[in-house]
Amino acid sequence: xxxxxxxxxxxxxxxxxxxxxxxxxxxxxxxxxxxxxxxxxxxxxxxxxxxxxxxxxxxxxxxxxxxxxxxxxxxxxxxxxxxxxxxxxxxxxxxxxxxxxxxxxxxxxxxxxxxxxxxxxxxxxxxxxxxxxxxxxxxxxxxxxxxxxxxxxxxxxxxxxxxxxxxxxxxxxxxxxxxxxxxxxxxxxxxxx
Amino acid sequence: xxxxxxxxxxxxxxxxxxxxxxxxxxxxxxxxxxxxxxxxxxxxxxxxxxxxxxxxxxxxxxxxxxxxxxxxxxxxxxxxxxxxxxxxxxxxxxxxxxxxxxxxxxxxxxxxxxxxxxxxxxxxxxxxxxxxxxxxxxxxxxxxxxxxxxxxxxxxxxxxxxxxxxxxxxxxxxxxxxxxxxxxxxxxxxxxx
Amino acid sequence: xxxxxxxxxxxxxxxxxxxxxxxxxxxxxxxxxxxxxxxxxxxxxxxxxxxxxxxxxxxxxxxxxxxxxxxxxxxxxxxxxxxxxxxxxxxxxxxxxxxxxxxxxxxxxxxxxxxxxxxxxxxxxxxxxxxxxxxxxxxxxxxxxxxxxxxxxxxxxxxxxxxxxxxxxxxxxxxxxxxxxxxxxxxxxxxxx
Amino acid sequence: xxxxxxxxxxxxxxxxxxxxxxxxxxxxxxxxxxxxxxxxxxxxxxxxxxxxxxxxxxxxxxxxxxxxxxxxxxxxxxxxxxxxxxxxxxxxxxxxxxxxxxxxxxxxxxxxxxxxxxxxxxxxxxxxxxxxxxxxxxxxxxxxxxxxxxxxxxxxxxxxxxxxxxxxxxxxxxxxxxxxxxxxxxxxxxxxx
DNA sequence: TATGAATGAGATTTCATTCAT
DNA sequence: AATGAATGAAATCTCATTCAT
Numbered sequence: 001x002x003x004x005x006x007x008x009x010x011x012x013x014x015x016x017x018x019x020x021x022x023x024x025x026x027x028x029x030x031x032x033x034x035x036x037x038x039x040x041x042x043x044x045x046x047x048x049x050x051x052x053x054x055x056x057x058x059x060x061x062x063x064x065x066x067x068x069x070x071x072x073x074x075x076x077x078x079x080x081x082x083x084x085x086x087x088x089x090x091x092x093x094x095x096x097x098x099x100x101x102x103x104x105x106x107x108x109x110x111x112x113x114x115x116x117x118x119x120x121x122x123x124x125x126x127x128x129x130x131x132x133x134x135x136x137x138x139x140x141x142x143x144x145x146x147x148x149x150x151x152x153x154x155x156x157x158x159x160x161x162x163x164x165x166x167x168x169x170x171x172x173x174x175x176x177x178x179x180x181x182x183x184x185x186x187x188x189x190x191x192x193x
Numbered sequence: 194x195x196x197x198x199x200x201x202x203x204x205x206x207x208x209x210x211x212x213x214x215x216x217x218x219x220x221x222x223x224x225x226x227x228x229x230x231x232x233x234x235x236x237x238x239x240x241x242x243x244x245x246x247x248x249x250x251x252x253x254x255x256x257x258x259x260x261x262x263x264x265x266x267x268x269x270x271x272x273x274x275x276x277x278x279x280x281x282x283x284x285x286x287x288x289x290x291x292x293x294x295x296x297x298x299x300x301x302x303x304x305x306x307x308x309x310x311x312x313x314x315x316x317x318x319x320x321x322x323x324x325x326x327x328x329x330x331x332x333x334x335x336x337x338x339x340x341x342x343x344x345x346x347x348x349x350x351x352x353x354x355x356x357x358x359x360x361x362x363x364x365x366x367x368x369x370x371x372x373x374x375x376x377x378x379x380x381x382x383x384x385x386x
Numbered sequence: 387x388x389x390x391x392x393x394x395x396x397x398x399x400x401x402x403x404x405x406x407x408x409x410x411x412x413x414x415x416x417x418x419x420x421x422x423x424x425x426x427x428x429x430x431x432x433x434x435x436x437x438x439x440x441x442x443x444x445x446x447x448x449x450x451x452x453x454x455x456x457x458x459x460x461x462x463x464x465x466x467x468x469x470x471x472x473x474x475x476x477x478x479x480x481x482x483x484x485x486x487x488x489x490x491x492x493x494x495x496x497x498x499x500x501x502x503x504x505x506x507x508x509x510x511x512x513x514x515x516x517x518x519x520x521x522x523x524x525x526x527x528x529x530x531x532x533x534x535x536x537x538x539x540x541x542x543x544x545x546x547x548x549x550x551x552x553x554x555x556x557x558x559x560x561x562x563x564x565x566x567x568x569x570x571x572x573x574x575x576x577x578x579x
Numbered sequence: 580x581x582x583x584x585x586x587x588x589x590x591x592x593x594x595x596x597x598x599x600x601x602x603x604x605x606x607x608x609x610x611x612x613x614x615x616x617x618x619x620x621x622x623x624x625x626x627x628x629x630x631x632x633x634x635x636x637x638x639x640x641x642x643x644x645x646x647x648x649x650x651x652x653x654x655x656x657x658x659x660x661x662x663x664x665x666x667x668x669x670x671x672x673x674x675x676x677x678x679x680x681x682x683x684x685x686x687x688x689x690x691x692x693x694x695x696x697x698x699x700x701x702x703x704x705x706x707x708x709x710x711x712x713x714x715x716x717x718x719x720x721x722x723x724x725x726x727x728x729x730x731x732x733x734x735x736x737x738x739x740x741x742x743x744x745x746x747x748x749x750x751x752x753x754x755x756x757x758x759x760x761x762x763x764x765x766x767x768x769x770x771x772x
Numbered sequence: 773t774a775t776g777a778a779t780g781a782g783a784t785t786t787c788a789t790t791c792a793t
Numbered sequence: 794a795a796t797g798a799a800t801g802a803a804a805t806c807t808c809a810t811t812c813a814t
Contacts, residue, residue, distance in 0.1 A: 004799075020302055022215035026784065036800045041785060043798085102302070106362035107354070109213055109295065109302045120363055150372040153365070154351070157358050157373065161300070161350025169299035170313055172346070179343040180350065187380040197774080218808060229775040234810060236773095390778075406688055408601035411804065422779045427806060429777085488688070492748040493740070495599055495681065495688045506749055513750075536758040539751070543740025543759065544733070547686070551736050555685035556699055558732070565729040566736065573766040583795080604787060615796040620789060622794090 005043045007033040012054040017099030021051055021110060052115050055104025058097050059122055065090050066129045076137020080155070081185050083130050087159045088177045091167065099167065107160050127152050137188070144190045155184050198236045200226040205247045210292030214244055214303060241308050248297030251290050252315055258283050259322050269330020273348070274378050276323050280352045281370045284360065295360065300353050320345050330381070337383045348377050391429045393419040398440040403485030407437055407496060438501050441490025444483050445508055451476050452515045462523020466541070467571050469516050473545045474563045477553065485553065493546050513538050523574070530576045541570050584622045586612040591633045596678030600630055600689060627694050634683030637676050638701055644669050645708050655716020659734070660764050662709050666738045667756045670746065681746065686739050706731050716767070723769045734763050 002010070011033035015024040026047065030037045044050040069086030073079040091098045102108065106120050130152045137143030162180040166172045195203070204226035208217040219240065223230045237243040262279035266272040284291045295301060299313050323345045330336030355373040359365045388396070397419035401410040412433065416423045430436040455472030459465040477484045488494065492506050516538045523529030548566040552558045581589070590612035594603040605626065609616045623629040648665030652658040670677045681687060685699050709731045716722030741759040745751045 020304060023304065025782085027782090037784095038786080038800060038802095039798080042800095047784070106364070107357045108361070111213060111216070112363070124364065147366075147368070147372060150366045150368055151376075153358055153369050154355065154373050154376050157354025157369070158347070158351040158376075159354065160357060161352065161354035162347065164300045164353060165346055165350050168301070170305070171299070171317065173340075173342045175340065175343055176346050176350075179340060180347045183344075183347050183351075183380045187376045219810085220808075223776095229773095230777095231775055231810095231812085232773080240809065406690060409690065412806080413804080424779060424781095424807080425777080428779095433805070492750070493743045495747070497599060497602070498749070510750065533754070533758060536752045536754055537762075539744055539755050540737070540741065540759045540762050543744050543755070544737045544762075545740065546743060547736025547738065547740035548733065550686045550739060551732055554687070556691070557685070557703065559726075559729045561726065561729055562732050562736070565726060566733050569730075569733050569737075569766045573762045605789085606787075609797095615794095616798095617789090617791085617796055618794080626788065 004033070004035045004039055007035055008040060008043060008050070009054060009057060012050050013058065013097040013100050016051055016054055016103060017097050020103055021047075048113060048115050051100075051104055052119060054097075054100045055119055056122060058101040059105075059119070059126075061096065062090055062098075062101065063122075063125055063129070066126065070129060070133055073133075075140050075142035076133050076135065077142035077185070077189060079133035080130065080137060080143065080188060081181060083133055084155065084159060084181045084184050088163065088180070091163050102163070102167065127156060130155060134188070137190075141190055143188050146188065151188065155188075158184060197226070197228045197232055200228055201233060201236060201243075202247060202250060204228075205243050206251065206290040206293050209244055209247050209296060210290050213296055214240075241306060244293075244297055245308050245312060247290075247293045248312055249315060251294040252298075252312070252319075254289065255283055255291075255294065256315075256318055256322070259319065263322060263326055266326075268333050268335035269326050269328070270335035270378070270382060272326035273323065273330060273336070273381060274374060276326055277348065277352060277374045277377050281356065281373070284356050292360065295356070320349060323348060327381070330383075334383055336381050339381065344381065348381075351377060390419070390421045390425055393421055394426060394429060394436070395440060395443060397421075398436050399444065399483040399486050402437055402440055402489060403483050406489055407433075434499060434501050437486075437490055438505060440483075440486045441505055442508060444487040445491075445505070445512075447482065448476055448484075448487065449508075449511055449515070452512065456515060456519055459519075461526050461528035462519050462521070463528035463571070463575060465519035466516065466523060466529065466574060467567060469519055470541065470545060470567045470570050474549065474566070477549050488549070488553065513542060516541060520574070523576075527576055529574050532574065537574065541574075544570060583612070583614045583618055586614055587619060587622060587629075588633060588636060590614075591629050592637065592676040592679050595630055595633050595682060596676050599682055600626075627692060630679075630683055631694050631698060633676075633679045634698055635701060637680040638684075638698070638705075640675065641669055641680065642701075642704055642708070645705065649708060649712055652712075654719050654721035655712050655714070656721035656764070656768060658712035659709065659716060659722065659767060660760060662712055663734065663738060663760045663763050667742065667759070670742050678746065681742070706735060709734060713767070716769075720769055722767050725767065730767065734767075737763060 008029065011029045012024075015028055015032060019028075026037055026040055029050075030040060040047075040050060044053055066083060066086050069082045070079045073082050090096055103110070104119060106112070106116075106123050110116075112120070127149075131148050134143060134146075134148045134152055138145055138148070158180055162176055165176060201222065204222045205217075208221055208225060219230055219233050223233060233243065237246055259276060259279050262275045263272045266275050283289055296303070297309075297312060299305070299309075299316050303309075305313070320342075324341050327336060327339075327341045327345055331338055331341070351373055355369055358369060394415065397415050398410075401414055401418060405414075412423055412426055415436075416426060426433075426436060430439055452469060452472055455468045456465045459468050476482055489496070490505060492498070492502075492509050496502075498506070513535075517534050520529060520532075520534045520538055524531055524534070544566055548562055551562060587608065590608045591603075594607055594611060605616055605619050608629075609619060619629065623632055645662060645665050648661045649658045652661050669675055682689070683695075683698060685691070685695075685702050689695075691699070706728075710727050713722060713725075713727045713731055717724055717727070737759055741755055744755060
């Protein structure tokens with residue numbers, strides 16, 4: 001059986017993801033967790049901190065998945081492509097609570113508060129994972145020589161945008177995710193001669 | 194001198210852009226516009242509609258700029274690249290109130306309400322502009338054969354992500370915008386042989 | 387007919403005086419004033435500011451009374467004595483709402499917040515009124531030479547203490563106020579030879 | 580090493596004195612005492628009772644000091660003057676936790692609850708000490724004939740007021756305490772002829 | 773068109789007290 | 794004696810919207 005503290009975090013991940021920060025209330029969270037209202041501040045301090053805790057929880061799991069996906073790939077190019085596939089796949093997993101992270105991440109609309117620095121820093125690890133693959137690919141010749149940090153940012157920017165198109169907008173075309181991965185694959189591939 | 198109605202929209206664009214929807218209040222807007230509180234509902238109906246009006250105002254201007262940038266380009270490839278440059282440039286213009294659009298667009302975190310359908314529809318025109326260039330490029334041989342709508346979505350996704358990296362996150366590398374444009378250029382370019 | 391803003395201040399003076407700051411709630415005030423809850427912050431900003439407004443309202447009236455009482459007294463000694471009488475009398479007037487001032491004045495238990503600076507400054511005028519009488523008395527020979535600011539503070543300290551004994555403690559002897567005035571009269575009187 | 584019960588009382592004296600009743604919470608007290616929250620009610624019943632215990636603790640010490648100061652004085656007048664000196668001196672002692680008593684005493688702003696009767700009664704002993712000196716002084720001719728209870732109340736009122744001026748207001752003149760003692764000395768002294 | 777007082781539901785947060793362990 | 798999770802009532806404050814003028 002899960003503790004009430006865990007039940008709160010679970011409910012928070014569901015609701016923040018579904019309704020966003022502003023429209024998720026203490027009442028809705030404590031009702032869904034079937035827990036007293038006051039426990040929220042007792043365990044998490046305030047709404048902002050709970051939001052962050054929910055986002056970080058998803059981010060940590062996300063990082064595990066990304067690391068698993070990139071390890072054991074033959075080339076850096078494959079690693080980078082697998083990174084993208086894992087990124088997009090994770091966002092579609094029914095119980096990954098991905099949307100909380102979308103709303104809490106540094107790419108979200110929300111004004112960054114001091115609490116969010118923790119999120120910003122942790123999110124950089126996502127970039128590190130990708131940068132490692134890009135460097136490996138340049139070494140092993142599977143990726144053309146390019147500016148690593150910029151390219152990592154560009155690729156992740158594409159992931160962010162494709163993901164938003166799919167999950168937030170009403171007009172995602174059927175194969176966007178595949179196209180996006182091809183897009184990346186092509187743009188970083190070493191010249192074939 | 195501008196009318197009070199215009200002053201309200203101006204203030205709304207500033208504040209929605211800077212603070213987001215939830216943290217912008219009628220009081221703040223009417224204070225900044227130096228206009229009576231009641232005029233807001235009088236002229237714009239309600240908060241949601243005002244938000245939309247502010248976003249659409251920016252979007253319309255944005256579309257003009259995109260159309261101007263893509264016209265008179267020698268090839269479709271050039272047109273697509275100019276589209277990207279204009280997109281990113283507009284987002285940095287000091288008085289374009291770009292951030293309102295970021296927060297109001299279909300790519301934003303906000304739950305879509307019925308009013309936002311208008312925004313969604315209008316935003317599709319941005320895609321149309323790009324799709325026209327892609328089609329032209331495939332015709333004139335400057336762009337490799339590819340799925341037009343998907344690719345347009347992928348390119349715009351990259352614009353959305355790069356733009357968010359630059360304006361919302363704390364860690365944008367110096368040349369991200371240039372790299373993003375190169376990225377697109379490379380990914381859609383026809384093979385050179 | 388009084389405005390709702392005035393009714394709020396009236397209710398605040400009653401309730402803050404009777405129950406103190408902490409035990410007076412927005413609900414109690416708006417109920418007593420028969421006015422919507424939200425009007426309180428609309429007109430006065432917050433609880434602290436309303437408290438201050440209530441206290442200042444009483445203080446201003448108090449100052450008028452003190453000035454009236456001390457003017458037209460034959461000697462400085464008489465002026466000082468009348469000051470004390472007026473001070474103590476005012477505190478017993480049924481509709482002077484004196485207790486608000488007791489709880490809001492610089493002599494109260496409350497932590498001083500930035501808002502209270504206004505109160506502190508205004509309260510100094512009470513001292514000025516008394517000091518003027520002491521100086522006059524030293525000039526006209528009705529008061530023995532003494533340190534004016536210190537003595538004014540001592541006399542007011544006695545008023546503060548006597549007043550608190552009467553209104554806050556359960557054991558005020560019947561003639562305390564008279565004794566206190568005699569006490570002052572004797573302590574400042576010029577030697578009779 | 581002190582017991583946890585004692586540590587709680589110590590922390591309570593500090594915090595009630597510094598922040599007042601309303602702004603001192605169980606959490607703050609148990610945090611400062613570095614003791615479990617539940618021990619507070621376990622040992623002291625409830626907040627009001629703890630407040631009282633803190634105040635009484637200080638009051639008892641205060642009474643010892645007053646009694647020591649007045650004994651072995653040659654005349655009643657000297658005894659009364661020493662009473663005043665000891666009163667004011669105690670209030671300045673760094674580790675007397677005087678402010679708790681200020682906030683808990685019958686002269687404080689707080690509404691008296693049933694628990695406070697104990698405080699009221701105990702505080703009367705302070706008056707008894709002074710009244711004994713006044714009576715002695717009238718007997719031994721060092722003090723002019725006067726109404727003993729009223730005068731004791733007036734003197735203590737002056738102490739209360741002077742003390743509040745010094746500790747609570749921002750405008751205490753340098754020698755107020757000395758002037759206050761002189762003030763008393765003069766007002767009760769027997770005529771010298 | 774213009775004003776801003778008025779409303780009251782609802783949100784976040786606080787906190788004394790209880791109680792199982 | 795000791796712990797701190799748990800409760801939920803209550804407090805302050807916010808704010809979109811209405812409406813009389």
